[in-house]
Amino acid sequence: MGSFVVNIVTPSGVIYDHEAKFLVASTEAGSLGVLPRHAPLISPLKIDALRIDLVGEKEGTSDWIAVNGGIIEIRDNVVSIIANSAETEEDIDISRAEEAKKRALKKIEQAKTQDNHDIDLSRAEVALTRAINRLNVANKKR
Incomplete structure (x- = not known):
């Protein structure tokens, strides 16, 4: 092949x-x-x-x-x-990725519930996607 x-x-x-x-x-x-x-x-x-x-x-x-x-x-x-x-x-720090996920979820929730224009919703959503991707990859090694 x-x-x-x-x-x-x-x-x-x-x-x-x-x-x-x-x-x-x-x-x-x-x-x-x-x-x-x-x-x-x-x-x-x-x-x-x-x-x-x-x-x-x-x-x-x-x-x-x-x-x-x-x-x-x-x-x-x-x-x-x-x-x-x-x-x-092997290089993914799972605890760091979990914290990034929590931060992104918190920012998304604040942006939606408080109608807070200081929070960039699209950036928070990208950060959440990145954190979830890192966690998915890290969990494949187990």
């Missing part, structure tokens, strides 16, 4: 660089499955988890990455993801 390289880059540098046999990502146009020798493509990503099915000695296992938007580019059997932030399941 073959394999392809997956690399994920954030402003902090390369956070992931492995070979894979399959990848699933959520793009703005819908869910995207990638196999070796995929046609060239560039697409914006949604805030969601990436599933990367591994090859070699880790065959049969998957890595999960929490990606907070960005761009996916597929070219020459390499999948490159450029994101403002992304975390592997």
Whole structure:
């Protein structure tokens, strides 16, 4: 079947660089499955988890990455993801993600019940989506 390289880059540098046999990502146009020798493509990503099915000695296992938007580019059997932030399941601080979720829920509730124009509802909703995504990815490792 073959394999392809997956690399994920954030402003902090390369956070992931492995070979894979399959990848699933959520793009703005819908869910995207990638196999070796995929046609060239560039697409914006949604805030969601990436599933990367591994090859070699880790065959049969998957890595999960929490990606907070960005761009996916597929070219020459390499999948490159450029994101403002992304975390592997091992790097997610669950207690920090839980606190972020609580803060976002509180801000959303305040914005809705108090008609508080000082609170940016859309920013709070994005923060909630990011926190939930991180928690979902972190819980996959258990």
